[in-house]
Amino acid sequence: MAMAETSRKGRRRSPLFGIAKKTGSTLLTIAVTMLGLLFVTFFIGRVMPVDPVLSIVGERATAEQHQAVFLELGLDKPLITQFLIYLGDVVQGDFGKSLRTGFPVWDDVTRVFPATMELATLGTLIGVFLGVPLGVLAAVKRGTWIDQIARVVALIGYSMPVFWLAIMGLMIFYGKLGWVSGPGRVDIFFEDIVPNVTGMILIDSIIARDWTIFWNAVSHIILPASLLGYYSLAYISRMTRSFMLEQLSAEYITTARVKGMSEWAVVWKHAFGNIKVPLITVIALSYAGLLEGSVLTEIIFSWPGIGKYITISLLSADMNAVMGGTVVVGLVFVLLNIFAELLYKFFDPRAK
């Protein structure tokens, strides 16, 4: 009720006021969520029963050396003070140094993130270009064998362990058939040849006009991207089908058919035109899911992305790296979610 009241007040003022207010509350949401995210990661990082001092000074350090580093890291201060110091550093883009790689975490993360983005983007593209038509087709041919096949395809996608499918894919297409290249982004002797512009090797090799490396990179990325694309396809096709069914049963569709419009125009112009907005939301969510969910895929394909970075750091108790990586992934996830929500509000007049 309080919400309705404020919006009524807002409407009496200029419409700009409403927009400013909405932007403000969105920014506040992002800020609060990120603060919580930082707090949870920090808490996990500090409770971790691994001694961060030990991994710096080594096991044979004397008690005095140990104590000196302990004080230097500020571990004697109360937890809340430590958190505030960490928060202050993070706001300035300082996530500390990775104990494993020796580089600042921020540099590490910006180096590995494009690799994940490259994989997730390609996966989402595959998911969209196959999943949307499949979903539309399943809705139009509801109850037929096409619908059943689409359903089975999606169900298998929901039920298959991604790491297992990745191993099977490697075994069949790399090991037995030799159609694609194995793990990694490019063959080992092609590494670090093209200048690093975007961090995405497909784009970098196009910029450098090095087609040998480009096609080599394609043969490496095609399998993991198809795998992720399949998972994205499963989700997108189901959602597309459900949105389309809702539209196709609406009365305006009957009217359009009675008027004698072609089935193609009814389906693609009228019904599909109306599901574009919710569909974009779904695609954004699926993209966010691939960005964060490719941990296991990256490990199996030795893909130097953020998921692999976080996991390996975690297993070697490099908490600065884990905290930094998780915060960045969380931030991207939150931003994509909010972007999807805003898009929905912007394009759909009913969700004012």
Add this chain to the structure above:
Amino acid sequence: MSLSDTQKTGLRAWLLTDTPTSRRHARAASLYQAWLSLKGNHMAMLGLGILIALVIIAALASVLAPADPFIQDLGLRLTPPIWQADRDPGIEGYILGSDSLGRDILSRLLYGSRITLYIVTLVALMAPIVGLLVGTIAGYTGGWLDIILMRITDIFLAFPRLILALAFVATLGAGIENAVLAISLTAWPPYARIARAETLTIRNSDYIHAVRLQGAGPMRIITKHIWPLCISSLVVRVTLDMAGIILAAAGLGFLGLGAQPPSPEWGAMISEGRKFILDHWWVATMPGLAIFTVSLAFNLLGDGLRDVLDPKDGKS
């Protein structure tokens, strides 16, 4: 018509009546009708069948397993499955082949069903209950408590799930119980969202006002009048989530953070078999098929249950 037949029709009639005589009668009748429409869904029944089989296998693993899942026989390591042409015909047993330590894969799979069932049951008990508590309290009280609780829910939703689970397990130490705890911690927020949404629609209905006028306190209203109505949407969601939970548990096992060797956990078995994948495909393939079958069963059943309990298609 024999006596048992009339009794059956008697029970059927009692269950299908339009005029229930007691509360329990009404509840039984509505359950029976839900069961009837679920029974018509072949896919859902297939899923249910697989899950019942899983429970039986888990219970009788010690009887069904042809060999001890932990006994090693290095002389017979990496024996191919029984139908493979390159298998030495002199070898007995090992229907699905043996792993790198010469253990019988079939027996390990059968015993592994216990671990899967154990994880699924614990998570299915923990996550929805936490979500139900948080969601109904937030929805019923409203105001600041609602805002704070939902913010916390959003923060947990914003987390990359597997990474959060990874971090928790790394903090608490590897092991099945900690994997369960970690998965539950990442799984509860959607339930809280659902429970809150249901509570908000129920909260202002007339019968809740009536109960309140009769002097019922918030505790009684939430536990006796709101929870029962949230259950059906939660059940659907839990069944559909089970597949994801099995996959997450297997993923943790695969990374070496779930069940520890020599435990025959399916994800860990895939991880062991990964090293031999190019020459000995069966070691990693078999446990993957087991995981796939069980999570497919949960998905099939969940789909059917959603059609029965929650006719609005699509919306989570």
